[in-house]
Amino acid sequence: MTHAITAVDLVKKYGDVTALNGLSFTVPPGTVFGLLGPNGAGKSTTIRILTTLSRPTSGSATVAGFDVRSRPDEVRRAIGVVTQRSGTDPVATGRENLLLVAHVHGMRGRAAKARVDELLALFDLTGAANRLAKHYSGGMQRKLDVAMGLVHRPSVLFLDEPTTGLDPQARSEMWAEIARLARHERLTILLTTHYLEEADHLADHLVIVDRGRLVAQGTPDELKSELRGDAVVIDLSPDASVDRARLAIEGLAGAREVTVSGRTIRTRVDHGASAVPAALAALERSSVAVAAVTVARPALDDVYLRHTGRTFTAAEEVAAR
Protein backbone atom coordinates (compact mmCIF):
# COMPACT_ATOMS: atom_id res chain seq x y z
CA MET A 1 0.00 0.00 0.00
CA THR A 2 1.65 3.20 -1.13
CA HIS A 3 -0.88 5.75 0.09
CA ALA A 4 -3.09 5.66 3.15
CA ILE A 5 -5.67 7.84 1.41
CA THR A 6 -6.15 8.88 -2.19
CA ALA A 7 -8.87 11.21 -3.38
CA VAL A 8 -9.32 11.76 -7.10
CA ASP A 9 -11.54 14.50 -8.53
CA LEU A 10 -14.11 14.29 -5.76
CA VAL A 11 -17.30 16.15 -6.57
CA LYS A 12 -20.29 16.35 -4.26
CA LYS A 13 -23.44 18.22 -5.14
CA TYR A 14 -26.45 18.79 -2.92
CA GLY A 15 -29.10 19.88 -5.39
CA ASP A 16 -27.73 23.09 -6.89
CA VAL A 17 -25.06 23.53 -4.24
CA THR A 18 -21.60 22.21 -5.06
CA ALA A 19 -19.85 21.32 -1.83
CA LEU A 20 -16.82 19.69 -3.45
CA ASN A 21 -15.66 20.73 -6.86
CA GLY A 22 -12.97 18.31 -8.02
CA LEU A 23 -10.81 17.78 -4.95
CA SER A 24 -7.74 15.52 -5.29
CA PHE A 25 -4.99 14.72 -2.80
CA THR A 26 -2.96 11.79 -1.47
CA VAL A 27 -1.87 11.04 2.06
CA PRO A 28 1.31 9.03 2.71
CA PRO A 29 1.02 6.43 5.50
CA GLY A 30 2.17 7.29 9.01
CA THR A 31 1.73 11.03 8.65
CA VAL A 32 -0.55 13.69 10.07
CA PHE A 33 -2.34 15.28 7.17
CA GLY A 34 -4.22 18.53 7.65
CA LEU A 35 -7.25 19.61 5.68
CA LEU A 36 -7.50 23.30 6.35
CA GLY A 37 -10.21 25.69 5.33
CA PRO A 38 -12.94 27.95 6.65
CA ASN A 39 -16.36 26.59 7.63
CA GLY A 40 -18.23 25.57 4.51
CA ALA A 41 -15.07 24.90 2.47
CA GLY A 42 -15.98 21.21 2.03
CA LYS A 43 -13.86 19.62 4.78
CA SER A 44 -16.66 17.73 6.49
CA THR A 45 -18.08 16.61 3.15
CA THR A 46 -14.66 15.16 2.30
CA ILE A 47 -14.53 13.31 5.62
CA ARG A 48 -18.05 11.93 5.12
CA ILE A 49 -17.06 10.55 1.72
CA LEU A 50 -13.80 9.04 2.96
CA THR A 51 -15.52 7.42 5.96
CA THR A 52 -18.21 5.81 3.71
CA LEU A 53 -21.08 7.85 5.16
CA SER A 54 -21.76 9.67 1.95
CA ARG A 55 -21.16 8.85 -1.71
CA PRO A 56 -19.45 11.31 -4.03
CA THR A 57 -21.45 12.61 -6.98
CA SER A 58 -18.39 11.75 -9.08
CA GLY A 59 -14.74 10.96 -8.52
CA SER A 60 -13.18 8.18 -6.51
CA ALA A 61 -11.29 7.61 -3.28
CA THR A 62 -9.44 4.83 -1.50
CA VAL A 63 -8.73 4.51 2.20
CA ALA A 64 -6.23 1.94 3.52
CA GLY A 65 -6.12 0.54 0.00
CA PHE A 66 -9.88 -0.03 -0.33
CA ASP A 67 -12.24 1.82 -2.62
CA VAL A 68 -14.79 3.71 -0.52
CA ARG A 69 -17.62 3.04 -2.99
CA SER A 70 -17.10 -0.63 -3.78
CA ARG A 71 -15.53 -1.91 -0.52
CA PRO A 72 -17.14 0.16 2.27
CA ASP A 73 -17.08 -2.72 4.77
CA GLU A 74 -13.30 -3.12 4.54
CA VAL A 75 -12.85 0.64 4.84
CA ARG A 76 -15.03 0.74 7.97
CA ARG A 77 -12.93 -1.96 9.62
CA ALA A 78 -9.70 -0.10 8.87
CA ILE A 79 -10.66 3.38 10.06
CA GLY A 80 -11.35 5.20 13.28
CA VAL A 81 -13.70 8.19 13.06
CA VAL A 82 -14.02 11.09 15.45
CA THR A 83 -16.85 13.24 14.20
CA GLN A 84 -17.32 16.91 14.80
CA ARG A 85 -20.33 16.29 17.01
CA SER A 86 -19.27 14.11 19.89
CA GLY A 87 -20.51 10.62 19.03
CA THR A 88 -20.36 9.38 22.59
CA ASP A 89 -23.46 8.01 24.25
CA PRO A 90 -24.18 10.41 27.13
CA VAL A 91 -26.15 7.89 29.19
CA ALA A 92 -23.40 5.29 29.11
CA THR A 93 -20.18 5.36 31.12
CA GLY A 94 -16.82 6.01 29.51
CA ARG A 95 -15.96 2.34 29.85
CA GLU A 96 -19.27 1.20 28.32
CA ASN A 97 -18.78 3.54 25.37
CA LEU A 98 -15.36 2.06 24.69
CA LEU A 99 -16.48 -1.54 25.22
CA LEU A 100 -19.30 -1.12 22.72
CA VAL A 101 -16.79 -0.10 20.05
CA ALA A 102 -14.54 -3.03 20.95
CA HIS A 103 -17.45 -5.48 20.71
CA VAL A 104 -18.71 -4.08 17.43
CA HIS A 105 -15.23 -4.67 16.01
CA GLY A 106 -15.36 -8.29 17.09
CA MET A 107 -13.12 -8.05 20.17
CA ARG A 108 -14.23 -10.33 22.98
CA GLY A 109 -13.92 -10.83 26.72
CA ARG A 110 -10.52 -10.24 28.23
CA ALA A 111 -8.93 -8.84 25.06
CA ALA A 112 -11.64 -6.21 24.76
CA LYS A 113 -11.41 -5.32 28.43
CA ALA A 114 -7.62 -5.06 28.34
CA ARG A 115 -7.68 -2.75 25.31
CA VAL A 116 -10.31 -0.53 26.96
CA ASP A 117 -8.26 -0.29 30.18
CA GLU A 118 -5.18 0.56 28.16
CA LEU A 119 -6.97 3.42 26.37
CA LEU A 120 -8.54 4.73 29.58
CA ALA A 121 -5.05 4.93 31.07
CA LEU A 122 -3.57 6.45 27.90
CA PHE A 123 -6.13 9.27 27.90
CA ASP A 124 -6.04 9.75 31.66
CA LEU A 125 -9.69 8.69 32.03
CA THR A 126 -9.25 5.71 34.37
CA GLY A 127 -10.64 7.67 37.32
CA ALA A 128 -13.74 8.67 35.36
CA ALA A 129 -14.23 5.31 33.62
CA ASN A 130 -17.42 4.42 35.49
CA ARG A 131 -19.05 7.83 35.30
CA LEU A 132 -21.68 8.62 32.68
CA ALA A 133 -20.22 10.49 29.70
CA LYS A 134 -22.76 13.30 30.14
CA HIS A 135 -20.99 14.29 33.35
CA TYR A 136 -17.62 14.65 31.58
CA SER A 137 -16.06 18.06 30.89
CA GLY A 138 -15.72 19.10 27.24
CA GLY A 139 -12.05 18.14 27.20
CA MET A 140 -12.68 14.72 28.77
CA GLN A 141 -15.50 14.04 26.35
CA ARG A 142 -13.24 14.83 23.41
CA LYS A 143 -10.55 12.51 24.80
CA LEU A 144 -13.16 9.77 25.11
CA ASP A 145 -14.16 10.45 21.50
CA VAL A 146 -10.60 10.03 20.28
CA ALA A 147 -10.13 6.92 22.44
CA MET A 148 -13.30 5.44 20.87
CA GLY A 149 -11.76 6.03 17.45
CA LEU A 150 -8.67 4.03 18.44
CA VAL A 151 -10.13 0.97 20.17
CA HIS A 152 -9.71 -1.40 17.21
CA ARG A 153 -6.20 -0.13 16.30
CA PRO A 154 -7.25 1.44 13.01
CA SER A 155 -4.64 2.23 10.38
CA VAL A 156 -6.26 5.56 9.48
CA LEU A 157 -7.83 7.92 12.01
CA PHE A 158 -10.14 10.74 10.95
CA LEU A 159 -10.36 13.69 13.30
CA ASP A 160 -13.01 16.18 12.21
CA GLU A 161 -12.38 19.48 14.02
CA PRO A 162 -11.00 17.76 17.12
CA THR A 163 -10.53 20.91 19.20
CA THR A 164 -13.54 23.01 18.19
CA GLY A 165 -15.32 24.19 21.32
CA LEU A 166 -12.49 23.32 23.70
CA ASP A 167 -10.98 25.87 26.06
CA PRO A 168 -7.33 26.79 25.41
CA GLN A 169 -5.96 24.42 28.03
CA ALA A 170 -7.98 21.44 26.83
CA ARG A 171 -6.97 22.33 23.28
CA SER A 172 -3.26 22.23 24.03
CA GLU A 173 -3.72 18.91 25.88
CA MET A 174 -5.49 17.52 22.83
CA TRP A 175 -2.68 18.73 20.60
CA ALA A 176 -0.19 16.90 22.76
CA GLU A 177 -2.30 13.71 22.57
CA ILE A 178 -2.55 13.89 18.79
CA ALA A 179 1.16 14.55 18.37
CA ARG A 180 1.94 11.58 20.61
CA LEU A 181 -0.42 9.26 18.73
CA ALA A 182 1.21 10.20 15.46
CA ARG A 183 4.63 9.34 16.85
CA HIS A 184 3.84 6.11 18.66
CA GLU A 185 0.86 4.36 17.11
CA ARG A 186 2.15 4.31 13.52
CA LEU A 187 -1.09 5.76 12.48
CA THR A 188 -2.13 7.92 9.55
CA ILE A 189 -4.19 10.84 10.82
CA LEU A 190 -6.38 13.00 8.65
CA LEU A 191 -7.27 16.10 10.58
CA THR A 192 -9.64 18.84 9.53
CA THR A 193 -9.43 22.16 11.19
CA HIS A 194 -10.32 25.76 10.69
CA TYR A 195 -7.63 26.82 13.13
CA LEU A 196 -4.55 27.83 11.17
CA GLU A 197 -2.49 27.50 14.30
CA GLU A 198 -3.60 23.91 14.77
CA ALA A 199 -2.67 22.87 11.23
CA ASP A 200 0.69 24.61 11.58
CA HIS A 201 1.34 22.88 14.88
CA LEU A 202 0.24 19.33 14.06
CA ALA A 203 0.27 18.60 10.36
CA ASP A 204 3.27 17.16 8.53
CA HIS A 205 1.58 17.98 5.30
CA LEU A 206 -1.49 19.99 4.54
CA VAL A 207 -3.90 21.07 1.86
CA ILE A 208 -5.85 24.28 1.95
CA VAL A 209 -9.38 23.99 0.60
CA ASP A 210 -11.68 26.82 -0.28
CA ARG A 211 -15.17 26.54 -1.81
CA GLY A 212 -14.72 22.84 -2.50
CA ARG A 213 -11.40 23.18 -4.29
CA LEU A 214 -7.79 22.66 -3.36
CA VAL A 215 -5.97 25.97 -3.38
CA ALA A 216 -2.54 25.05 -2.00
CA GLN A 217 -0.63 22.10 -0.60
CA GLY A 218 2.70 21.31 0.98
CA THR A 219 4.29 21.17 4.41
CA PRO A 220 3.44 24.14 6.62
CA ASP A 221 7.03 25.39 6.17
CA GLU A 222 6.93 25.03 2.39
CA LEU A 223 3.71 26.94 2.23
CA LYS A 224 5.02 29.68 4.45
CA SER A 225 8.35 29.94 2.61
CA GLU A 226 6.46 30.66 -0.61
CA LEU A 227 5.87 33.98 1.03
CA ARG A 228 9.10 35.89 1.06
CA GLY A 229 9.60 38.35 3.91
CA ASP A 230 7.41 39.62 6.72
CA ALA A 231 3.85 40.80 6.89
CA VAL A 232 3.27 44.37 8.05
CA VAL A 233 -0.25 44.97 9.28
CA ILE A 234 -1.37 48.56 9.80
CA ASP A 235 -4.62 49.36 11.59
CA LEU A 236 -5.88 52.85 10.75
CA SER A 237 -7.59 55.24 13.12
CA PRO A 238 -11.35 55.47 12.70
CA ASP A 239 -11.24 58.87 10.95
CA ALA A 240 -8.30 58.13 8.60
CA SER A 241 -8.78 57.89 4.83
CA VAL A 242 -8.26 54.30 3.72
CA ASP A 243 -7.69 55.29 0.08
CA ARG A 244 -4.95 57.78 0.88
CA ALA A 245 -3.30 55.27 3.20
CA ARG A 246 -3.36 52.64 0.50
CA LEU A 247 -1.70 54.98 -2.03
CA ALA A 248 0.95 55.91 0.51
CA ILE A 249 1.81 52.27 1.25
CA GLU A 250 1.78 51.26 -2.41
CA GLY A 251 4.28 54.05 -3.05
CA LEU A 252 6.76 52.60 -0.57
CA ALA A 253 9.91 51.04 -1.97
CA GLY A 254 9.84 47.25 -1.44
CA ALA A 255 6.18 46.94 -0.45
CA ARG A 256 4.47 44.00 -2.18
CA GLU A 257 0.99 42.49 -2.14
CA VAL A 258 -0.84 45.42 -0.58
CA THR A 259 -4.35 44.41 0.49
CA VAL A 260 -7.07 46.24 2.36
CA SER A 261 -9.79 44.72 4.52
CA GLY A 262 -11.95 47.12 6.50
CA ARG A 263 -9.63 49.59 8.17
CA THR A 264 -6.61 47.25 8.01
CA ILE A 265 -3.87 47.42 5.41
CA ARG A 266 -1.46 44.55 4.91
CA THR A 267 1.70 44.45 2.94
CA ARG A 268 4.71 42.23 2.57
CA VAL A 269 8.29 43.47 2.84
CA ASP A 270 11.73 41.86 3.09
CA HIS A 271 12.54 43.24 6.51
CA GLY A 272 9.54 44.15 8.57
CA ALA A 273 11.29 45.97 11.38
CA SER A 274 13.17 48.38 9.10
CA ALA A 275 10.13 48.99 6.86
CA VAL A 276 7.93 50.24 9.71
CA PRO A 277 9.58 53.70 10.16
CA ALA A 278 9.35 54.37 6.40
CA ALA A 279 5.72 53.27 6.30
CA LEU A 280 4.82 55.47 9.26
CA ALA A 281 6.61 58.44 7.71
CA ALA A 282 4.75 57.95 4.41
CA LEU A 283 1.43 57.79 6.22
CA GLU A 284 2.30 60.88 8.24
CA ARG A 285 3.02 62.82 5.02
CA SER A 286 -0.40 61.82 3.71
CA SER A 287 -1.98 62.87 7.05
CA VAL A 288 -3.28 59.40 7.80
CA ALA A 289 -3.61 58.61 11.50
CA VAL A 290 -2.48 55.13 12.52
CA ALA A 291 -3.94 53.13 15.43
CA ALA A 292 -1.49 50.22 15.51
CA VAL A 293 1.24 48.53 13.52
CA THR A 294 2.29 44.89 13.81
CA VAL A 295 5.02 42.98 12.06
CA ALA A 296 4.64 39.23 11.70
CA ARG A 297 6.64 36.38 10.33
CA PRO A 298 4.68 34.60 7.60
CA ALA A 299 1.84 32.51 9.00
CA LEU A 300 -0.65 30.21 7.35
CA ASP A 301 -3.17 33.03 7.44
CA ASP A 302 -0.96 34.82 4.92
CA VAL A 303 -0.79 31.68 2.79
CA TYR A 304 -4.53 31.51 2.81
CA LEU A 305 -4.85 35.18 1.95
CA ARG A 306 -2.43 34.83 -0.90
CA HIS A 307 -4.18 31.85 -2.47
CA THR A 308 -7.78 32.85 -1.98
CA GLY A 309 -7.59 36.63 -1.98
CA ARG A 310 -9.35 36.94 1.35
CA THR A 311 -8.36 36.56 4.95
CA PHE A 312 -9.35 33.51 6.85
CA THR A 313 -11.54 35.50 9.22
CA ALA A 314 -13.36 37.14 6.31
CA ALA A 315 -14.02 33.72 4.75
CA GLU A 316 -15.39 32.45 8.07
CA GLU A 317 -17.71 35.44 8.31
CA VAL A 318 -19.04 34.80 4.80
CA ALA A 319 -19.61 31.13 5.68
CA ALA A 320 -21.42 32.07 8.87
CA ARG A 321 -23.96 34.17 6.99
Next chain:
Amino acid sequence: MTTLVPHSGYLTRRMVMAALRQPAFVAISLVQPMIWLLLFGQLFKRVVELPGFGTGAYIDFLTPGVVIMTVLFSSGWAGMSFIDDMDRGVMDRMLSSPVSRGAMMVASTLNQAVSIVVQSVIVVLVGLLLGAEFPGGVPGVLVMLVAATLLGASFASLSNGMALVVRTSEALIGFSTMLTLPLSFLSSAMMAREAAPDWIQTVSSFNPVDWAVVAAREALSADPAWGGVFARLGGLLAVAVATGLVATRAFRSYQRSL
Protein backbone atom coordinates in the same frame (compact mmCIF):
# COMPACT_ATOMS: atom_id res chain seq x y z
CA MET B 1 -25.17 -11.27 8.32
CA THR B 2 -22.87 -13.06 10.78
CA THR B 3 -22.66 -9.90 12.88
CA LEU B 4 -26.43 -9.40 13.12
CA VAL B 5 -26.98 -11.48 16.24
CA PRO B 6 -24.00 -10.37 18.38
CA HIS B 7 -24.38 -6.72 17.35
CA SER B 8 -28.10 -6.85 18.19
CA GLY B 9 -27.14 -8.07 21.65
CA TYR B 10 -24.59 -5.31 22.29
CA LEU B 11 -26.82 -2.54 20.99
CA THR B 12 -29.87 -3.80 22.88
CA ARG B 13 -27.86 -3.80 26.09
CA ARG B 14 -26.83 -0.22 25.42
CA MET B 15 -30.47 0.88 24.96
CA VAL B 16 -31.86 -1.07 27.91
CA MET B 17 -29.12 0.30 30.19
CA ALA B 18 -29.97 3.82 29.02
CA ALA B 19 -33.67 3.20 29.74
CA LEU B 20 -32.91 1.84 33.22
CA ARG B 21 -30.92 5.00 33.94
CA GLN B 22 -33.89 7.16 32.98
CA PRO B 23 -36.82 5.39 34.67
CA ALA B 24 -38.84 8.61 34.59
CA PHE B 25 -39.64 7.91 30.92
CA VAL B 26 -41.38 4.64 31.82
CA ALA B 27 -43.38 6.46 34.49
CA ILE B 28 -44.40 9.19 32.01
CA SER B 29 -45.42 6.59 29.42
CA LEU B 30 -47.84 5.14 31.99
CA VAL B 31 -49.76 8.38 32.57
CA GLN B 32 -51.88 8.00 29.45
CA PRO B 33 -52.97 4.37 30.05
CA MET B 34 -53.85 5.24 33.64
CA ILE B 35 -56.12 8.04 32.42
CA TRP B 36 -57.82 5.64 30.02
CA LEU B 37 -58.30 2.94 32.63
CA LEU B 38 -59.46 5.23 35.42
CA LEU B 39 -61.43 7.95 33.61
CA PHE B 40 -62.48 6.28 30.39
CA GLY B 41 -63.32 3.12 32.30
CA GLN B 42 -65.63 5.08 34.60
CA LEU B 43 -67.13 7.36 31.95
CA PHE B 44 -68.08 4.53 29.61
CA LYS B 45 -68.97 2.00 32.28
CA ARG B 46 -72.47 1.47 30.95
CA VAL B 47 -71.37 1.08 27.33
CA VAL B 48 -71.43 -2.70 27.88
CA GLU B 49 -75.21 -2.53 27.87
CA LEU B 50 -74.96 -2.08 24.09
CA PRO B 51 -75.19 -5.25 22.03
CA GLY B 52 -71.86 -6.78 21.04
CA PHE B 53 -70.06 -6.45 24.38
CA GLY B 54 -71.03 -9.83 25.81
CA THR B 55 -71.65 -10.23 29.51
CA GLY B 56 -68.54 -8.96 31.35
CA ALA B 57 -67.78 -5.56 32.88
CA TYR B 58 -66.36 -2.73 30.72
CA ILE B 59 -63.03 -2.87 32.58
CA ASP B 60 -62.61 -6.52 31.45
CA PHE B 61 -63.13 -5.35 27.89
CA LEU B 62 -61.09 -2.16 28.16
CA THR B 63 -57.89 -3.45 29.81
CA PRO B 64 -56.50 -5.43 26.83
CA GLY B 65 -57.48 -2.50 24.60
CA VAL B 66 -55.49 -0.13 26.80
CA VAL B 67 -52.51 -2.51 26.82
CA ILE B 68 -52.41 -2.49 23.01
CA MET B 69 -52.95 1.26 22.75
CA THR B 70 -50.13 1.89 25.23
CA VAL B 71 -47.82 -0.27 23.16
CA LEU B 72 -48.88 1.51 19.99
CA PHE B 73 -48.24 4.98 21.37
CA SER B 74 -44.95 4.23 23.06
CA SER B 75 -43.49 2.30 20.11
CA GLY B 76 -44.51 5.17 17.83
CA TRP B 77 -41.85 7.17 19.70
CA ALA B 78 -39.08 4.62 19.15
CA GLY B 79 -37.55 6.70 16.36
CA MET B 80 -36.82 9.53 18.81
CA SER B 81 -33.73 7.70 20.01
CA PHE B 82 -32.49 7.50 16.40
CA ILE B 83 -32.99 11.25 16.12
CA ASP B 84 -31.11 11.81 19.39
CA ASP B 85 -28.30 9.67 17.99
CA MET B 86 -28.25 11.73 14.77
CA ASP B 87 -28.13 15.00 16.69
CA ARG B 88 -25.32 13.77 18.91
CA GLY B 89 -23.18 12.30 16.14
CA VAL B 90 -23.67 8.75 17.44
CA MET B 91 -25.46 7.76 14.23
CA ASP B 92 -22.58 8.89 12.01
CA ARG B 93 -20.08 7.09 14.20
CA MET B 94 -22.14 3.89 14.03
CA LEU B 95 -22.65 4.06 10.27
CA SER B 96 -18.95 4.61 9.61
CA SER B 97 -18.15 1.53 11.73
CA PRO B 98 -18.85 -2.13 10.91
CA VAL B 99 -22.09 -2.09 12.95
CA SER B 100 -24.79 -4.18 11.26
CA ARG B 101 -27.64 -1.89 10.11
CA GLY B 102 -30.11 -4.69 10.71
CA ALA B 103 -28.83 -4.97 14.28
CA MET B 104 -29.55 -1.27 14.87
CA MET B 105 -33.18 -1.95 13.90
CA VAL B 106 -33.42 -5.21 15.85
CA ALA B 107 -31.92 -3.60 18.98
CA SER B 108 -34.42 -0.77 18.93
CA THR B 109 -37.23 -3.33 18.58
CA LEU B 110 -35.94 -5.53 21.39
CA ASN B 111 -35.56 -2.49 23.63
CA GLN B 112 -39.20 -1.67 22.87
CA ALA B 113 -40.15 -5.25 23.70
CA VAL B 114 -38.62 -4.91 27.16
CA SER B 115 -40.51 -1.73 27.95
CA ILE B 116 -43.69 -3.17 26.38
CA VAL B 117 -43.61 -6.11 28.79
CA VAL B 118 -43.05 -3.82 31.79
CA GLN B 119 -45.81 -1.40 30.76
CA SER B 120 -48.28 -4.17 29.89
CA VAL B 121 -47.80 -6.00 33.19
CA ILE B 122 -48.40 -2.74 35.08
CA VAL B 123 -51.56 -1.99 33.08
CA VAL B 124 -52.86 -5.53 33.71
CA LEU B 125 -52.18 -5.22 37.44
CA VAL B 126 -54.02 -1.90 37.62
CA GLY B 127 -56.88 -3.46 35.66
CA LEU B 128 -57.07 -6.27 38.20
CA LEU B 129 -57.07 -3.74 41.06
CA LEU B 130 -60.02 -2.03 39.39
CA GLY B 131 -61.86 -5.35 39.45
CA ALA B 132 -61.19 -6.70 35.97
CA GLU B 133 -61.48 -10.44 35.51
CA PHE B 134 -59.46 -12.41 32.96
CA PRO B 135 -60.64 -16.02 32.79
CA GLY B 136 -57.80 -16.80 30.34
CA GLY B 137 -55.36 -16.44 33.26
CA VAL B 138 -51.58 -16.38 32.95
CA PRO B 139 -51.46 -18.13 29.51
CA GLY B 140 -53.88 -15.53 28.22
CA VAL B 141 -51.70 -12.71 29.52
CA LEU B 142 -48.62 -14.28 27.90
CA VAL B 143 -50.37 -14.50 24.53
CA MET B 144 -51.40 -10.85 24.93
CA LEU B 145 -47.74 -9.95 25.56
CA VAL B 146 -46.77 -11.70 22.33
CA ALA B 147 -49.42 -9.80 20.38
CA ALA B 148 -48.36 -6.54 22.03
CA THR B 149 -44.67 -7.13 21.27
CA LEU B 150 -45.28 -7.99 17.62
CA LEU B 151 -47.41 -4.89 17.14
CA GLY B 152 -44.82 -2.81 19.02
CA ALA B 153 -42.06 -4.16 16.78
CA SER B 154 -43.97 -3.08 13.65
CA PHE B 155 -44.59 0.44 14.88
CA ALA B 156 -41.08 0.82 16.30
CA SER B 157 -39.70 -0.08 12.86
CA LEU B 158 -42.07 2.34 11.13
CA SER B 159 -41.07 5.05 13.57
CA ASN B 160 -37.34 4.31 13.13
CA GLY B 161 -37.63 4.24 9.35
CA MET B 162 -39.54 7.51 9.39
CA ALA B 163 -36.94 9.03 11.72
CA LEU B 164 -34.23 8.23 9.18
CA VAL B 165 -36.24 9.89 6.44
CA VAL B 166 -37.55 13.03 8.18
CA ARG B 167 -34.59 13.47 10.61
CA THR B 168 -36.30 15.97 12.91
CA SER B 169 -38.23 15.27 16.09
CA GLU B 170 -41.05 17.68 15.13
CA ALA B 171 -41.79 15.83 11.89
CA LEU B 172 -41.57 12.46 13.62
CA ILE B 173 -44.04 13.53 16.33
CA GLY B 174 -46.45 14.66 13.60
CA PHE B 175 -46.14 11.40 11.71
CA SER B 176 -46.49 9.26 14.80
CA THR B 177 -49.61 11.06 16.03
CA MET B 178 -51.19 11.02 12.59
CA LEU B 179 -50.74 7.27 12.41
CA THR B 180 -51.40 6.02 15.93
CA LEU B 181 -54.51 7.97 16.90
CA PRO B 182 -56.68 7.03 13.88
CA LEU B 183 -55.47 3.43 13.94
CA SER B 184 -56.50 3.01 17.55
CA PHE B 185 -59.94 4.51 16.96
CA LEU B 186 -60.37 2.35 13.86
CA SER B 187 -60.03 -0.73 16.05
CA SER B 188 -62.05 -2.39 18.77
CA ALA B 189 -59.68 -1.18 21.50
CA MET B 190 -62.40 0.80 23.29
CA MET B 191 -65.62 -0.09 21.55
CA ALA B 192 -67.05 -3.47 20.58
CA ARG B 193 -66.78 -4.20 16.89
CA GLU B 194 -70.52 -4.82 16.52
CA ALA B 195 -71.34 -1.45 18.09
CA ALA B 196 -69.21 0.45 15.55
CA PRO B 197 -70.49 1.70 12.14
CA ASP B 198 -70.17 -0.71 9.23
CA TRP B 199 -67.32 1.12 7.52
CA ILE B 200 -65.22 1.08 10.68
CA GLN B 201 -65.89 -2.65 11.02
CA THR B 202 -64.61 -3.14 7.48
CA VAL B 203 -61.54 -0.98 7.94
CA SER B 204 -60.66 -2.52 11.28
CA SER B 205 -60.47 -6.03 9.83
CA PHE B 206 -57.42 -4.80 7.85
CA ASN B 207 -55.95 -2.94 10.82
CA PRO B 208 -53.05 -4.70 12.61
CA VAL B 209 -53.96 -2.76 15.77
CA ASP B 210 -57.34 -4.48 15.74
CA TRP B 211 -55.69 -7.88 15.14
CA ALA B 212 -53.61 -7.37 18.29
CA VAL B 213 -56.61 -6.17 20.33
CA VAL B 214 -58.80 -9.07 19.22
CA ALA B 215 -56.06 -11.67 19.76
CA ALA B 216 -55.34 -10.29 23.26
CA ARG B 217 -58.99 -10.07 24.30
CA GLU B 218 -59.76 -13.51 22.93
CA ALA B 219 -56.79 -15.09 24.72
CA LEU B 220 -57.96 -13.55 28.02
CA SER B 221 -61.51 -14.89 27.61
CA ALA B 222 -62.91 -18.05 29.21
CA ASP B 223 -62.92 -20.13 26.04
CA PRO B 224 -60.54 -18.66 23.44
CA ALA B 225 -60.97 -19.49 19.75
CA TRP B 226 -57.28 -20.28 19.28
CA GLY B 227 -57.48 -20.57 15.51
CA GLY B 228 -58.41 -16.91 15.18
CA VAL B 229 -55.81 -15.90 17.77
CA PHE B 230 -52.94 -17.62 15.97
CA ALA B 231 -54.06 -16.39 12.56
CA ARG B 232 -53.87 -12.84 13.88
CA LEU B 233 -50.50 -13.42 15.58
CA GLY B 234 -49.20 -14.75 12.26
CA GLY B 235 -50.45 -11.63 10.50
CA LEU B 236 -48.75 -9.43 13.11
CA LEU B 237 -45.48 -11.35 12.71
CA ALA B 238 -45.59 -10.86 8.94
CA VAL B 239 -46.17 -7.12 9.36
CA ALA B 240 -43.32 -6.87 11.90
CA VAL B 241 -40.84 -8.59 9.57
CA ALA B 242 -41.92 -6.54 6.56
CA THR B 243 -41.71 -3.18 8.38
CA GLY B 244 -38.33 -4.17 9.85
CA LEU B 245 -36.91 -4.87 6.38
CA VAL B 246 -38.33 -1.70 4.87
CA ALA B 247 -37.07 0.42 7.79
CA THR B 248 -33.55 -1.01 7.48
CA ARG B 249 -33.49 0.21 3.89
CA ALA B 250 -34.20 3.73 5.17
CA PHE B 251 -30.56 3.96 6.32
CA ARG B 252 -29.77 4.50 2.64
CA SER B 253 -32.11 7.44 2.51
CA TYR B 254 -30.41 8.92 5.56
CA GLN B 255 -26.94 8.45 4.08
CA ARG B 256 -28.01 10.02 0.80
CA SER B 257 -28.86 13.16 2.76
CA LEU B 258 -25.33 13.42 4.16
